[in-house]
Amino acid sequence: MQLEIPPGDFAGFIFDLDGTLVDSMPLHYRAWNEAMKRAGLPHELDEELFYSLGGVPTLRVAQLMGEHYRLRLDPQKVFHEKEGLFLELQAELRLIEPVAAFARQAARRRPVSIASGGPRDIVHQTLRLTALAALFPVVITPEDVAFGKPAPDMFLLAAERMGVPARECLVFEDAEPGIAAARTAGMQYVRVPSRRASATGAISAKIPPTRSAAAGG
Numbered sequence: 001m002q003l004e005i006p007p008g009d010f011a012g013f014i015f016d017l018d019g020t021l022v023d024s025m026p027l028h029y030r031a032w033n034e035a036m037k038r039a040g041l042p043h044e045l046d047e048e049l050f051y052s053l054g055g056v057p058t059l060r061v062a063q064l065m066g067e068h069y070r071l072r073l074d075p076q077k078v079f080h081e082k083e084g085l086f087l088e089l090q091a092e093l094r095l096i097e098p099v100a101a102f103a104r105q106a107a108r109r110r111p112v113s114i115a116s117g118g119p120r121d122i123v124h125q126t127l128r129l130t131a132l133a134a135l136f137p138v139v140i141t142p143e144d145v146a147f148g149k150p151a152p153d154m155f156l157l158a159a160e161r162m163g164v165p166a167r168e169c170l171v172f173e174d175a176e177p178g179i180a181a182a183r184t185a186g187m188q189y190v191r192v193p194s195r196r197a198s199a200t201g202a203i204s205a206k207i208p209p210t211r212s213a214a215a216g217g
């Protein structure tokens with residue numbers, strides 16, 4: 001994997017988690033696929049749809065998938081079922097080593113943080129299981145902000161908690177909603193090539209901002 005790091009000295013570094021630091025997207029897909037089948041989806045979940053929603057708060061993803069497939073699902077129920085299924089798969093989690101190595105090096109001289117659309121407990125568990133927890137004292141999840149990705153709130157809060165100016169942060173992201181959030185936050189970013197790097201934001205571009213508190217994420 002070749003990471004294209006923009007030139008310059010950055011005051012802080014913000015990392016997305018799923019698909020950026022850990023190779024968890026295939027596991028999340030399997031969990032969503034099963035949860036959506038239980039919610040009445042009569043076929044496989046569209047992978048393009050799934051990847052286009054990367055980084056969006058989990059409960060919001062459940063809502064959007066329900067709307068996309070015109071299923072009368074209970075987003076809270078699907079959300080909890082999906083996370084339960086994901087927990088069963090967590091033993092298969094692996095680091096995306098080039099990004100993790102960059103994070104370890106960066107953490108020696110600058111503040112680093114996590115900004116993930118996953119629920120807080122799952123994010124912390126993922127960090128523990130992959131031995132990343134000690135590296136990241138600042139962890140931002142949708143519970144901490146009014147609007148999740150693609151809104152810039154999580155990245156701006158991460159900068160604030162790191163005590164550095166937003167414009168001097170570098171963001172690592174694999175998914176289009178997170179790239180959009182970095183741009184809006186005025187931050188430079190590194191696009192981490194995911195397994196489905198071609199899946200761009202045809203759907204994510206249409207996501208209206210939703211209060212993550214209202215979404216319960």
Ligand SMILES: [Mg+2]
Nearest residue numbers: 016018019174
């Ligand atoms: Mg991601």
